Amino acid sequence: MSLVLEEFLPYRFNRLAETLSRNASVAYKSEYGLSRSEWRAFALLGQKGTMTATEISYYSTMHKTKVSRAIFALEKKRWLAREVDETDRRLERITLTAQGEKAYENLVPKMQGIENELIARLGKQNSEALFKGLAALEKLYLDKETASRSQKAG
Amino acid sequence: MSLVLEEFLPYRFNRLAETLSRNASVAYKSEYGLSRSEWRAFALLGQKGTMTATEISYYSTMHKTKVSRAIFALEKKRWLAREVDETDRRLERITLTAQGEKAYENLVPKMQGIENELIARLGKQNSEALFKGLAALEKLYLDKETASRSQKAG
DNA sequence: ACACGACTGTTACATATGTTACTAATTTAG
């Protein structure tokens, strides 16, 4: 009785996740020196506009301390600015600066290019299969409804 | 122009990899207190028999220092034993002890059960699509021929 | 009004990981 690590799904996912991320990170790392967590927070701010740290944490699936550090680094770069919410002084509303927006507009097409090339190299059949499979997995494990219910249950 | 993080492939893979690994880790973590890297090294030793640390590193895609630490932890548990190779005294041939084998025989069905349940919940259509997509990705990015060639090129 | 609990974000501490430097053993080139 034996388990073949190479065929074990969690391992396959980890290996591919690491490879795809390393591949994509070239764009934001070499040109801007961003870390992966900084990139995630940054991408969310560019996508959604003003957010709080807690919201970034929620949508990026990153621990709040990780978000806190990522935000700090982006602030030091002057890519974002914070403003205390006057109606609830615990909250900080975080927004990209003009400089941050500019970097975002520059970076997004490159990131999309990397993904598009990947999909093109996969071919239509394979990428459609991949997306179908990923969506099904996400529905099982990451569906917000399901997830929050099972969290409260646990 | 905007990139939707939730739809970005490297992010989706990282999120799913983390979720699947956390899900699977319950078995080896709660019962045996193994870490993820210890589990990987252990699974390989159970699967392939005697190996060197370098071989474990190669097949587990883990840095050699990570492997070194994982092996040390498993040795402390008395789950493996090392023997210096007399024909090349740099090498250590690592093998599971009887105790390690026993744990392996106990753990493997549980890990397979976790994976089988996942696949069952996905359904035949979705899991077939998933496997097709993953295999295509692995062929693109992890094929040993391609990888070693591009490594030497880089 | 005010005590209590809950929430936001940061800091301090412990742990995990990667990079580099190292020892010991072997192989290769001359």
Added chain:
DNA sequence: CTAAATTAGTAACATATGTAACAGTCGTGT
């Protein structure tokens, strides 16, 4: 044969991450 280069594995250092504790703010109930 011997010096230089290579390999296996470990250790030291720096960095990254998670856990726990914390300060400040808010909402609730009395």
